[in-house]
Amino acid sequence: AQSVAQPEDQVNVAEGNPLTVKCTYSVSGNPYLFWYVQYPNRGLQFLLKYITGDNLVKGSYGFEAEFNKSQTSFHLKKPSALVSDSALYFCAVRDSGYSTLTFGKGTMLLVSP
Amino acid sequence: DAGVIQSPRHEVTEMGQEVTLRCKPISGHDYLFWYRQTMMRGLELLIYFNNNVPIDDSGMPEDRFSAKMPNASFSTLKIQPSEPRDSAVYFCASGTQEVRNTDTQYFGPGTRLTVL
Numbered sequence: 450a451q452s453v454a455q456p457e458d459q460v461n462v463a464e465g466n467p468l469t470v471k472c473t474y475s476v477s478g479n480p481y482l483f484w485y486v487q488y489p490n491r492g493l494q495f496l497l498k499y500i501t502g503d504n505l506v507k508g509s510y511g512f513e514a515e516f517n518k519s520q521t522s523f524h525l526k527k528p529s530a531l532v533s534d535s536a537l538y539f540c541a542v543r544d545s546g547y548s549t550l551t552f553g554k555g556t557m558l559l560v561s562p
Numbered sequence: 563d564a565g566v567i568q569s570p571r572h573e574v575t576e577m578g579q580e581v582t583l584r585c586k587p588i589s590g591h592d593y594l595f596w597y598r599q600t601m602m603r604g605l606e607l608l609i610y611f612n613n614n615v616p617i618d619d620s621g622m623p624e625d626r627f628s629a630k631m632p633n634a635s636f637s638t639l640k641i642q643p644s645e646p647r648d649s650a651v652y653f654c655a656s657g658t659q660e661v662r663n664t665d666t667q668y669f670g671p672g673t674r675l676t677v678l
Contacts, residue, residue, distance in 0.1 A: 483666075492566070492653055492669030493605075539605065549595075549618065550667065554604040 451476045451544040455553035462530045463561050470525040470556045472540030479545040482523040484514055487537040487555070496538075499523060510534070530560045566670035568654050574676045580642040583673045586635055587656030595667060596629055596639050597653040605653075611637065644677045651675070 452475045462468045474480055481500050485493040497508025504516040514525045525538060540553040567586040575581055587594050595610040609619040614631045622629070626645070631637040641648055651674050655667040 485669075490671075492655075492671045493667075494669070495666050498666065549607055549610060552605040 451480075451542055451551050453540050453542045453551055453553040455538075455540055455556045457556050458554075459557040459559065461559050461561065464532050465529050468527050468530045468534070468558065468560070470538050470540075470558060472523045472525065472553060473521050474523060474540075474542040475521065476542060476544035480521075480523075481543040481545065482514070482516060483541040483543075483550065484508065484512070484523075484525050485539045485541060485552075487539065489536075493539060496525070530558075532560050532562055534558060535560045566654055566656055566668055568652075568670035568673050570673060571671060572674045572676075574678065575644055576678050577645055578643045579677075580640065581644045581648075581675060581677075583639040583652050583654075583675070585637045585639070585654030585670060587637070587654070588668055589635070591656035591658055591668070592634070593657040593667075594631060594637050595655040595657075596637070597655065599651045599653060599672070600649075608639070641675075644675075646677045649675055649677050 454473045483498045484496040486496050487493045497506050499506045499516045507513045512527050537555045537557050539555045541550040543550050569584045592613050596608040599605045608621045609629045611631045629639045651672045653669050653672045655669045657667045
């Protein structure tokens with residue numbers, strides 16, 4: 450089975466400060482990991498993914514994520530948050546033996562001016 | 563490309579009525595997914611197609627739900643009869659043949675369904 454957990458329902462950060470949105474996963478094979486972002490009344494948009502290779506993955510809008518196999522984590526990070534980053538963020542995982550993605554419940558990121 | 567297109571964007575209906583949601587995937591994509599999003603259950607995969615063939619419908623909650631993909635450019639999700647607990651946002655997503663390795667799914671804007 451494959452599963453993903455986002456332990457925080459909401460993350461609050463001031464504009465200009467670094468942000469981290471946490472994600473941990475569980476798979477039996479090799480994990481393929483993804484982050485998506487959802488703005489109000491919109492569909493999910495792909496941010497970045499880890500398939501193989503460098504553990505630090507860079508994505509859209511200045512976001513990056515670090516794959517940590519020993520901690521089974523794939524936390525989303527950004528060095529300097531913008532108010533416009535406020536949105537719902539989803540982590541997703543696919544075990545190499547499965548065909549579909551499993552999404553986390555999402556973390557609401559609120560960036561204050 | 564216009565991206566994944568879904569219609570209608572909003573649907574309000576009464577309990578017992580039939581509801582049909584529509585999706586046009588991105589041209590060239592051969593995987594299509596239907597998801598449901600609610601506050602309580604988050605994002606759930608209902609069914610997905612590969613080359614117009616349903617591959618896994620284990621997420622379809624009840625026999626009241628059915629999905630079809632008559633061709634590569636169109637899919638429907640039907641609820642008959644609808645119930646208030648079906649109220650949710652329904653998303654369609656599509657992906658390329660490489661989705662098994664890359665899984666970059668492209669989502670439509672969703673249909674917000676309200677069943678009174």
